Amino acid sequence: MIDFEWYRSFISIYKHRSVSAAAKARILTQPAMSQHLAALEAEVGEPLFIRATRKMIPTDKGKELYTTLVPLIEKLESTTLEIRHVASEPQTPIVRIGSPGEYFTKKALLSLKRVDSRLSIQFGVATKLLELLQGDEVDLIITTQKLQVPGIESVKIEEEQFVVTAPYDVDSTLTEIGEIESWLDEQRWLSYGLELPIVRRFWREHFGKRPPIQPYHIIPDLRVVLKAIEEGMGISVLPTYLIADSVEANKTKVLFPHLAVNNTIYMAYKNDVKDYPPIQQVRHLLSGDD
Numbered sequence: 001m002i003d004f005e006w007y008r009s010f011i012s013i014y015k016h017r018s019v020s021a022a023a024k025a026r027i028l029t030q031p032a033m034s035q036h037l038a039a040l041e042a043e044v045g046e047p048l049f050i051r052a053t054r055k056m057i058p059t060d061k062g063k064e065l066y067t068t069l070v071p072l073i074e075k076l077e078s079t080t081l082e083i084r085h086v087a088s089e090p091q092t093p094i095v096r097i098g099s100p101g102e103y104f105t106k107k108a109l110l111s112l113k114r115v116d117s118r119l120s121i122q123f124g125v126a127t128k129l130l131e132l133l134q135g136d137e138v139d140l141i142i143t144t145q146k147l148q149v150p151g152i153e154s155v156k157i158e159e160e161q162f163v164v165t166a167p168y169d170v171d172s173t174l175t176e177i178g179e180i181e182s183w184l185d186e187q188r189w190l191s192y193g194l195e196l197p198i199v200r201r202f203w204r205e206h207f208g209k210r211p212p213i214q215p216y217h218i219i220p221d222l223r224v225v226l227k228a229i230e231e232g233m234g235i236s237v238l239p240t241y242l243i244a245d246s247v248e249a250n251k252t253k254v255l256f257p258h259l260a261v262n263n264t265i266y267m268a269y270k271n272d273v274k275d276y277p278p279i280q281q282v283r284h285l286l287s288g289d290d
Helices: 004-016 019-026 030-044 060-088 101-111 126-134 177-185 197-207 222-230 240-248 277-287
Strands: 049-052 055-058 094-099 118-123 140-143 152-167 236-239 252-255 261-270
Touching (some): 004 030, 004 060, 094 277, 101 222, 126 140, 126 261, 140 277, 222 240
Parallel strands (some): 094 118
Antiparallel strands (some): 152 236
8 A cells, every 4th residue: 555655755755856865854864765755666666857967857647647746735735734734623723924123013914914823923043043944843933044054944034124214313314335445434323133144135235345333332232223324323224114103204314225235035834734725815915915
């Protein structure tokens, strides 16, 4: 009798064109993957791949089996997830989301106001959010890092734009890039972290080197960084969506807008939950597809 896991291993090898890469993706050993494939080929009665150097090339039979299996496996996994979630949660299903607090408050929450599921939210920085996802403490995370982790898929949500943000009474009419850099060197900087995450990218993109500055205050919440700027405590590089109301109220201002820097926002989730309908709806809402 054919084992369902043989099919899953076959599909993974087909997608990755490599037994070793497929094994990593499925978090199995390479011998186990090879055994699954050999057993399935024995049941089918003919080879499913041609073993080439460092590459698995599907045979015609392999292509035919893959085309037949994929929609059936995806439907079966989706159905199993629905049954599992319904059994464990008789009420409206919960989707657990990890996100930076400022992005969720100002952006994601607006996108999710029409969600049918209940939400459980945890805030944190990118490294912490990945730990939550890998530990199955959340179903989906919003992060500034595109994850290269086996079994986890990352999808771009949007590009956010960061600009130099200063107290409203600060004035600078400099236009020459060298003068701007020198002026910025002399300012009191506020940062999200000691490693100057977005400031470092800003400096490299526009000045071609690492920032020589030391953060004066380190505040791990961009909303609080903005408040500190409004109180005249320094300057920083902040996303435009976060500062819009503050700029309109003349509490802060954007300096050197031509020196903006973009940052990509991703959502990431494990492959084995992506077809669960509540997760699909959240994905669509966050990406603006729904």
